Amino acid sequence: MPESNKKDLFYATAKTVFLCACFFLLFAALFTYIPKAVDTISNTISEKKLPIYCVKTDKPQIALSFDAAWGNEDTTRILEILAKHDVHVTFFMTGGWMNKYPDDVKAILAEGHDLGNHSQNHKQMSTLSLAECKEELTAPHDYIKELTGEEMILFRPPYGDYNDTVIQAADECGYYAIQWDVDSLDWKDYGVDSIIKTVTQHKHLGDGSIILMHNGAKYTADALDSVITILKEKGYEFVPISELIIRENFEIDHEGRQYSK
Numbered sequence: 001m002p003e004s005n006k007k008d009l010f011y012a013t014a015k016t017v018f019l020c021a022c023f024f025l026l027f028a029a030l031f032t033y034i035p036k037a038v039d040t041i042s043n044t045i046s047e048k049k050l051p052i053y054c055v056k057t058d059k060p061q062i063a064l065s066f067d068a069a070w071g072n073e074d075t076t077r078i079l080e081i082l083a084k085h086d087v088h089v090t091f092f093m094t095g096g097w098m099n100k101y102p103d104d105v106k107a108i109l110a111e112g113h114d115l116g117n118h119s120q121n122h123k124q125m126s127t128l129s130l131a132e133c134k135e136e137l138t139a140p141h142d143y144i145k146e147l148t149g150e151e152m153i154l155f156r157p158p159y160g161d162y163n164d165t166v167i168q169a170a171d172e173c174g175y176y177a178i179q180w181d182v183d184s185l186d187w188k189d190y191g192v193d194s195i196i197k198t199v200t201q202h203k204h205l206g207d208g209s210i211i212l213m214h215n216g217a218k219y220t221a222d223a224l225d226s227v228i229t230i231l232k233e234k235g236y237e238f239v240p241i242s243e244l245i246i247r248e249n250f251e252i253d254h255e256g257r258q259y260s261k
Contacts, residue, residue, distance in 0.1 A: 049167035051157070051177035053256030055208035055244050062208070062236045063244045064089040064228075065180065066215045067156065069122050072101045074221040079111055081221070085228045087238040088112050091215070092156040092178075095120035095140035102147055109148055114240040116154040117141060117175065126163040133169035141173070154178050154241055176245055179256060180212035184227075186220045195223035200230045208257070210241060 066078065068091055082089060091108050093116065098105050109115055119125060120139040128136065137155060144152055155175040157166055162177065170177040181204040186195050199211060213220050228238070249261045 049164045050252045050254075050256050051162060051167060051170075051179045052210070052245055052252060052258045053179045054181040054204070054206075054210055054258070055246065056257050056259035057208040057244070060207050060235050060237055061239050061244055062205075062231065063210045063241045064213065064238055065116070065156070065178070065210060065241060066091050066213050066220075067118055068093040068097045068104075068215045069118060069158070070097070071216040072097075072104050073216070075101070075104050075215050076107075077221045078215055078224060079107060079113075081224045081228070082113070083111060084225075085232070085238075087228055088114075088240045089238065090114035090116050090154060090178075090241040092116035092118035092154070093140070094118045094122050094158075095143060096122070098140060098143055098147070105144070105147060109150065114154060114242045115144055115148070115150055115152050116156060116178070116241070117144075117152045118156050119158050122158040124159060124161050125157050125166045125169075126161050128165070130165050130169055133166055134173055137169060137173045137175065178210065178241055178245075180210045181256070182209050182211040184211060184213045184220070184223075186217035186223070187214050189218045192219045192223045192226075195219055196226050196230065199227050200234070208244065210244070 064087065066089060068075070088111075091113055093105065097118075105115065117137055117140050119136040121136065123136065125133055125136060141152055144150055151174075153175055155170045155173075156178050160179055162179075167177050182199060182202045184195050184199045188194075195213075199205070202209075213224075231238070246258055246260055250258050251261055252258050
C-alpha cells in the first residue's frame with residue numbers, strides 16, 4: 001500500500017475513534033445529569049403548597065359549601081332548605097359581604113353553619129405579597145370576631161386562585177385553606193337541572209368530597225332541595241367542613257386530598 005494511503009487510513013481510523021469517544025462521553029453525561037434535573041423539577045412540584053380539596057375518609061361524609069361575595073337575595077331561602085333537611089354547611093364570606101349583610105352572618109351562625117373567610121376584597125390573591133394576603137385575611141377575621149365572637153379557621157381563596165404565598169399567609173394566620181373537588185358550576189347559570197346533574201353525577205364525588213356552590217347564583221336555591229335529597233339517597237351524610245377536615249397530624253397529597261399521617 002502506498003505511504004500516502006496508509007496515512008489517510010490512519011487519520012480516518014483516528015477520527016472515527018475520536019468521534020466514538022466523544023459520543024460515548026456525551027451519552028454518559030446525559031445519563032448522569034438528566035435524572036438529577038428531573039428530580040429537581042419533581043421535587044419542586046411535590047413541595048408546592050396545596051389547599052385541601054377533599055378528605056380521605058372511610059365515612060360516607062361530604063361537605064357542602066357556599067361562597068358569598070355579592071348579593072343576598074336567596075340566603076334566607078337557602079337557610080330554610082338546609083334547615084328542612086337538617087344539613088349544616090360552610091359559608092365563605094368576603095369582608096364586604098359581611099359588612100353589608102351582618103344580620104345574614106348572624107343568621108348563618110345561629111343555624112349552626114360554619115363561618116368561613118373568603119378574603120376582604122375578593123382579589124386575585126396570587127398577585128399579592130405575603131403582607132397583603134394577610135391583610136385580606138385579618139380584616140374579615142377581626143370583623144367576625146367583633147360581630148359574633150367567633151374565631152374563623154377556614155379560608156377559601158377568591159376564584160380558587162392561590163400560590164405558595166397565599167397558602168403560607170393562611171397558615172400563618174391560623175387558617176386551613178379550602179378548595180373543592182366538586183364544582184356545581186351554578187355560577188354559569190346553566191339552569192336547575194344542570195346543577196343537579198353536575199353535582200350528583202360528578203366524577204369526583206365520593207367520601208370526603210367538598211362541594212362548591214354560591215349563595216348568589218341564579219338557580220342555586222331552586223336546585224338545592226333536589227341536590228340534597230339525591231345525595232342523601234346515595235347514602236351521604238352532610239357535615240360542615242370544620243367537621244370533615246383533619247385538624248392535626250395530616251398531610252395533603254398531590255391531588256389536594258388531606259389524610260392522616
